Amino acid sequence: MPADLSPIDKAKFVAAKRASEFVESGMRVGLGTGSTAAWLVRCLGEMVREEGLRIRGVPTSARTAALARDVGIDVISLDEAKWLDLTIDGADEFDPELNLIKGGGGALLQEKIVATASDQMIVIADAAKEVANLGAFPLPVEVVPFGWQTTQALLSETLEAMDVMGREITLRMNGERPYVTDEGNYIVDLHLGRIGNARQLALILNQMPGVVENGLFVDICDRVIVGHGDGRIELRDINAGTVTEDRMEFVEDDNLFRDL
Numbered sequence: 001m002p003a004d005l006s007p008i009d010k011a012k013f014v015a016a017k018r019a020s021e022f023v024e025s026g027m028r029v030g031l032g033t034g035s036t037a038a039w040l041v042r043c044l045g046e047m048v049r050e051e052g053l054r055i056r057g058v059p060t061s062a063r064t065a066a067l068a069r070d071v072g073i074d075v076i077s078l079d080e081a082k083w084l085d086l087t088i089d090g091a092d093e094f095d096p097e098l099n100l101i102k103g104g105g106g107a108l109l110q111e112k113i114v115a116t117a118s119d120q121m122i123v124i125a126d127a128a129k130e131v132a133n134l135g136a137f138p139l140p141v142e143v144v145p146f147g148w149q150t151t152q153a154l155l156s157e158t159l160e161a162m163d164v165m166g167r168e169i170t171l172r173m174n175g176e177r178p179y180v181t182d183e184g185n186y187i188v189d190l191h192l193g194r195i196g197n198a199r200q201l202a203l204i205l206n207q208m209p210g211v212v213e214n215g216l217f218v219d220i221c222d223r224v225i226v227g228h229g230d231g232r233i234e235l236r237d238i239n240a241g242t243v244t245e246d247r248m249e250f251v252e253d254d255n256l257f258r259d260l
């Protein structure tokens with residue numbers, strides 16, 4: 001590993017590298033989106049090229065699809081795969097029950113569809129993503145562009161009725177224009193501060209006509225692999241309820257970075 005990699009990237013790398021050990025030949029694997037998931041895709045690409053790993057990957061965004069193809073992974077659609085053995089993805093926050101906030105990178109809709117269609121979901125994260133309560137990270141909600149301001153007003157009224165503390169809602173922008181997702185929708189970010197009941201909020205949000213999906217992943221993630229900048233790794237397993245710690249040594253590996 002290059003010495004100039006920042007601690008945060010080392011943390012993301014070791015989590016991704018550890019997660020790649022759960023991938024076996026013959027698997028159909030959901031490939032997440034974001035800077036942490038990109039490390040995973042690179043690790044898997046190296047295993048495909050150097051170790052003969054045979055997998056088919058279902059990407060959760062156009063940018064992950066492009067990276068996966070670049071590193072040599074056989075990319076198929078979710079409908080071709082139909083069902084996945086495993087999805088590995090990043091997260092913006094995870095709580096002690098392994099519930100998540102996702103969508104900081106705008107890919108929450110495809111990510112949730114893919115993760116839900118998987119036997120298992122593993123989240124890879126640096127330690128900063130761990131929280132006691134979800135909500136400090138603004139909750140992304142994907143909305144259809146038609147009538148988005150009306151949907152935003154409805155969201156605002158609903159949060160008020162629920163007595164949610166933070167109620168600021170912002171439209172995600174890409175420069176001067178609204179950010180547009182891979183599915184052609186907009187994203188509004190809910191600045192809530194603290195989410196008391198994630199399951200209830202997720203259900204209420206998805207009942208609104210203009211809402212396509214929200215970034216709360218409740219009871220979807222099975223395991224979180226937390227990476228640290230010094231190479232330590234923690235495994236949080238929702239079934240076993242255990243925390244295992246081990247350590248990954250940094251090694252120089254030019255092949256891994258060949259495609260960056």
Ligand SMILES: O=C[C@H](O)[C@H](O)[C@H](O)COP(=O)(O)O
Nearest residue numbers: 034035036090103105106107
């Ligand atoms: O939409 C993006 C995804 O939910 C990402 O997995 C999430 O935002 C975490 O991204 P990163 O690994 O870059 O922090």
